[in-house]
Amino acid sequence: MLEILFTSPKEARTIYSIFRKNRIENKSELQLLNDEVITINPTLWDVTVEKMIIPGFVQFICEHKEHEMMVTLIKQDYYFKDEDEQHQILQIAYSIMEGERTDIPGIKEGPSRELLLRKILSQFLKPNLSFSYAAFQRFRLHPYIERLRDYVEVAIEEYKLEQEYQVFIHNIREYLVKRETKVHQLFLVHKEKEYVLLNDQYRVLSEQELIQSIDQQFIYQHPMYIDSKLLAPLVSMAPNVINVYTDNQYDGMLHTIQNIFQERVTIHNLQEFKGHFKENKNREPS
Template sequence: MLEILFGSPKEAKWIYSIFRTLCKGYETELYLVNQQCIKIIPKSWDISLEKLVIPGLVQFVIDHKEHQIMLTLLEENYFFLEEEEQQQIIHIAQSIIEGERTEIPRVQQLLPRHDILKDALEEFLRPDLYFSFTSFQKFRLHEYTARLREYVEIAIEEYKLEQDYQNFIQSLRDFLLKRESRMDGISIVHDNGFFVYNPDKQEVSEQELKSYIDHTFVNKHPMYIDSKLLAPLVSIAPKWICLYTNDPFDGMVQTVQNVFQERVRLHNLSDFQFATHQ
């Protein structure tokens, strides 16, 4: 028999519901006692542990505890107190946890938190045990909390980078609003590099592009601004841009769209009909 005391009736009902779903097909007696205690009487301890108890508790922690743990870390360890910032950082952390940000090198080195929880439970659980889940979380889940802290730290770094990027984009937009267009429109071809064409369909050389750069603005800019394409584009401030690409998710393509917004018209690379670039 196994008895687990939870911190509130609400928590007990959550885990009871999870256990009821998982125990179908296994001969296990399951009881909710005094609204806060779960009593499990398995026919086979090993099978119930593997198929019911551990998966259920892992799901309970991830679905009902993880968000609050990360929120507490943000508030107490990193002093993020504004709700909007907290939610943005937790959203980034969750996307990292779910494997949506594999481009971040540190993430690939982290053991999945499912495995950490499973190992902690396997080491602790035994037959005829009565324990408080709140105490178990406090004293036995240090490694799991440490792993969440790593995810939160990475998420904070990503959040700050995104904030810097948004500030960077906004400063370029503000500059454009005051800038007089030095060319009505340009076409950009993204094909193993970026190639710029003027309204007369003539390719603009890299040297000519650089001659348009407003160096006063670039030198004052808080972030590095690409001198081959972005700095000339912003300095030219064209009224429209036709951008030909087969990769609309390319970083520079998205930056050009974010800066110039409605001035950009996106086209497939195959739509480009000017003279072939070298």
């Protein structure tokens, strides 16, 4: 028989419900006593463990305990006390865990959380075992919690970078409010990783012209972030209109330009530029 003690009646009822759904008919006897003890008396131990107990624990921990563990890490180990900050860090962590943020560096390779839990449980569970779930979580889940810590640490670094980025964008917007417009309109052509700036006569602006246009005080104020070949000239010239021609509107630099200039930016398909270029009889930038 297996006996599991819970200090929380809610947790006991939750995992009991999960076990009931996973139970193989006529293979195990399952009871919940006083909303605090679950007993399992399997006819076939290996089958019950594999089909009912381990999947039940994995589901319970991932769906009902994981969030709490991650919040504890964020609060107690990394000292983020503000609930809004905790929420933002958790959102990033879950997006990484669910494979939505593969672009973020620093994510360690390793088995999934589910596989870690299955391994821990398969090594721990034995016939005629009586244990407290709280003690099991505290003393047996270290590999799983360390895996969660990996995600939390990467999420915190990404959160800090995103906060710095937002401050950067805000500061440049403030600069633009005070900056006198030097040109009314510019054209920006984006091909793969190349960016070409043109004036309103569709003439490519030379590297020397771009360097001369830069407000050096602006560069001095933003040394860590500003791109001197494109972003610095753009911001320094402070155009009222920027027509962007691209086949990749999700490009990182273009995303930053849109965040900074907002309604001043209009995105076009790269093919549209070729039509404009022919009409103006200018050489297309390479």
